[in-house]
Amino acid sequence: MSTAIAATIEIQDLGGLAGDVKARSGASPMSCFQCAKCSSGCPVAARADLKPHEAVRMVQMDQREAVLSSRFIWECTSCQTCSTRCPQQVDPAAMNDALRAMSRAARKVSVGTAVPAFNDIFLATVRRRGRIYEMGLMVRFKLRTRRLFEDIGKAPAMLLKGKLPLVGPRIAGRAGRKAMFRRAAQGGDQ
Amino acid sequence: MSYVFFPGCSLDGTAKDFHRSTLAVAAKLGLDLPELKDWICCGSTAAHSTDPLLADALPAKSLSNAGGATVAVACAACYSRLKTANHRIAGDPAVRARVARVVGNDYDGLTPVRHLLEILCRDIGLARIAQSIRRPLAGLKVACYYGCLLTRPPEITNFDDAENPTLMDRLMETAGATPLEWPHKTECCGASFSITDASIVLELSNQILAMAQAAGADCIATACPLCQLNLDMRQKDIEARFGRQYNLPVFYFTQLLGLAMGCPADELSLRSLVVEPQEVLAAKGIGC
Numbered sequence: 339m340s341t342a343i344a345a346t347i348e349i350q351d352l353g354g355l356a357g358d359v360k361a362r363s364g365a366s367p368m369s370c371f372q373c374a375k376c377s378s379g380c381p382v383a384a385r386a387d388l389k390p391h392e393a394v395r396m397v398q399m400d401q402r403e404a405v406l407s408s409r410f411i412w413e414c415t416s417c418q419t420c421s422t423r424c425p426q427q428v429d430p431a432a433m434n435d436a437l438r439a440m441s442r443a444a445r446k447v448s449v450g451t452a453v454p455a456f457n458d459i460f461l462a463t464v465r466r467r468g469r470i471y472e473m474g475l476m477v478r479f480k481l482r483t484r485r486l487f488e489d490i491g492k493a494p495a496m497l498l499k500g501k502l503p504l505v506g507p508r509i510a511g512r513a514g515r516k517a518m519f520r521r522a523a524q525g526g527d528q
Numbered sequence: 529m530s531y532v533f534f535p536g537c538s539l540d541g542t543a544k545d546f547h548r549s550t551l552a553v554a555a556k557l558g559l560d561l562p563e564l565k566d567w568i569c570c571g572s573t574a575a576h577s578t579d580p581l582l583a584d585a586l587p588a589k590s591l592s593n594a595g596g597a598t599v600a601v602a603c604a605a606c607y608s609r610l611k612t613a614n615h616r617i618a619g620d621p622a623v624r625a626r627v628a629r630v631v632g633n634d635y636d637g638l639t640p641v642r643h644l645l646e647i648l649c650r651d652i653g654l655a656r657i658a659q660s661i662r663r664p665l666a667g668l669k670v671a672c673y674y675g676c677l678l679t680r681p682p683e684i685t686n687f688d689d690a691e692n693p694t695l696m697d698r699l700m701e702t703a704g705a706t707p708l709e710w711p712h713k714t715e716c717c718g719a720s721f722s723i724t725d726a727s728i729v730l731e732l733s734n735q736i737l738a739m740a741q742a743a744g745a746d747c748i749a750t751a752c753p754l755c756q757l758n759l760d761m762r763q764k765d766i767e768a769r770f771g772r773q774y775n776l777p778v779f780y781f782t783q784l785l786g787l788a789m790g791c792p793a794d795e796l797s798l799r800s801l802v803v804e805p806q807e808v809l810a811a812k813g814i815g816c
Contacts, residue, residue: 363580381716381732413728416573417716418680422690431681438577452724453577460574464586468568470537479723489726492761499800501542509568518589518630522582526626 354400363436365429367397376420376430386410390420390430397433406441412451452483465519471506529651531642532594533561534610536603536753537569543603543753545797549782550602550644552795556660556786557652561600565593570609573720584623585630587613592635599641602782604752605719608677608685610641615684643678643687644782645695645751654702662790664704667812670784671708671745672696673736675755676716690714696781700749703788710743712736717758726762733758734766737774746808747777749784756780760802777805787814 356367370391377389388396388410396405405411411434420430438454441447447454459478463470480486496502539547554561571586587610591599601607617624618637628634648657674693682690693714697707715736718729737759740748750756760778767773778801786796787809798805809815 381718382728385728385731413725415676415716415719415721415728415732416577417676417719419676419714419716422680422682435577435580439579442578456720456724457574457578460572461578461582464569464571464575468566469540470569470572472538472541476723495802496542496761499802500544500797501800503541503544507537507540509566511566514632515568518585518632519582521630522579522585526581526585526629 355397355402355405356400358440359397359433359436362439363429363432365433365436366426367394367428367433369426370394370398370424370428371426373425375423375425376428379419379423381415381417381419382410382413386413390414393437394428394430394433397437402444403446405437406444406446407448409448409451411437411441412448412453452479452485455479455482461519465515466512467507468509468511468515469507473502473504474506530597531559531561531600531647532564532597533600533602534564534567534590534606536601536606538603538753542757543780545800546602546753546756546780546782549780549786549791549796552786552791553648553782553789556789556791557648557656559647559652564590564599566590567593570606572605572609576609576612581626581630583609584613584616584627588617588627588635588637589631591639591641592631592633594639599639600644600647601641602644602751604643604675604677605754607641607643608680611684613637614639614641643751645678645699646687648785649695649699654698657699657702657785661703661788663788663814665700665784665788665812665814666704668705668784668808668814669708669744669746670700670705671710671740671743671748672700672713672781673740673748673750673755673759674713675750675752676714676719678751679714696749696751699781699785703785705784705788708740708743708745710739710745712739715739717755719754719758722754722758722762726765729758729762730766730769733762734770734772737763737766737776738772740776741774745776746812747779747784747805749779749781751781763803775803777801777803777808779805 374391377383377391383389414434418431567590576583614637678687679690688695700707718732721728783796
């Protein structure tokens with residue numbers, strides 16, 4: 339990878355969305371020269387409302403509203419293909435992590451995505467139990483999103499095959515984990 | 529080299545078969561895999577798409593308990609999160625200091641993390657594995673499917689060639705099987721969208737199954753609980769949605785290796801597979 343070229347093309351922080359993304363994630367949207375190699379390999383480019391190179395371009399152009407409310411940032415599977423193949427070390431996958439957090443903070447989350455609800459339930463389970471209990475996670479997610487019967491037909495077979503234990507793990511140290519989550523939310527400053 | 533095992537959450541649930549077959553294979557090789565004490569969830573995609581600090585802190589909390597041993601990992605997603613946290617903590621003093629304040633102790637990011645494929649192929653070595661093969665998987669054509677997170681991003685995982693990894697292929701070859709050349713080794717299966725938007729998984733996993741079939745595969749070998757679940761448990765849904773017929777068993781590579789080493793079928797949890805493998809195995813004269 340040509341670090342030297344990337345370094346010369348990277349424009350100093352212009353503030354705006356590109357600057358925010360860089361500060362949060364280390365991604366370098368301003369280095370992008372629109373080769374679209376990311377979009378060629380992206381598994382969701384064909385279905386999302388933006389392709390990765392388009393999203394990067396919109397970040398460059400400070401199109402905050404459009405990017406933060408896009409479906410694309412929530413349909414990204416974090417497969418890392420874009421970041422692996424990018425000749426400019428833009429790291430669109432890290433950019434999307436930053437954009438998802440910013441989208442939530444700005445209350446711009448695309449209507450219809452269930453990913454933020456899933457992430458919240460997932461992390462609350464980790465905080466409470468220390469580990470993920472898949473069946474409990476599924477039940478909570480279904481209750482929250484009211485998709486009670488989706489995939490319900492899979493449950494009996496999964497139980498029979500021993501893939502859904504009825505009792506979940508609980509790891510000691512719950513108070514310590516809660517404190518850890520709280521300190522992380524405060525940015526680790528304290 | 530001494531190891532402690534980080535099984536990850538899935539291996540106590542939907543990937544119980546990965547867990548059991550890993551321990552069965554390890555026993556055949558005399559590989560000691562005591563579980564890492566008090567390990568907690570790596571945070572997975574939920575953590576890194578919510579808060580980068582939490583995404584580094586959760587692995588750091590587990591890795592700082594390793595006591596100098598190498599952490600052995602089975603799940604590709606855990607592997608990715610543990611290695612990414614190490615990379616960021618060891619590479620940036622400011623990240624290390626923030627993580628230390630969150631976790632409550634200073635972790636240097638230097639606990640070695642190895643995937644089972646690296647341990648089997650590189651630490652133990654294929655020559656030693658070859659000596660433990662009792663029932664070679666002769667004639668079994670296997671599409672080795674690595675998924676996303678073992679190889680990407682290569683600067684962090686340093687696992688194998690990012691576009692055409694061959695570690696699992698070489699292991700399957702050592703087990704007597706015939707690994708196939710095929711182009712979807714590292715395509716994405718859709719991962720946890722299985723829960724949030726299954727249409728993404730059906731579409732992406734269909735392409736992987738179609739390509740494996742076109743390459744002439746008898747079965748697929750995986751190294752990740754999400755990949756296995758998506759290709760196996762959703763295979764019937766995929767067939768119905770796209771009007772295809774695959775009937776391709778989707779093993780964990782440890783199950784196939786265990787078969788070749790002569791482990792009994794129940795130690796490998798072959799019954800846990802949704803697409804039943806007996807027919808394919810029997811057709812190749814592989815008893816189980």
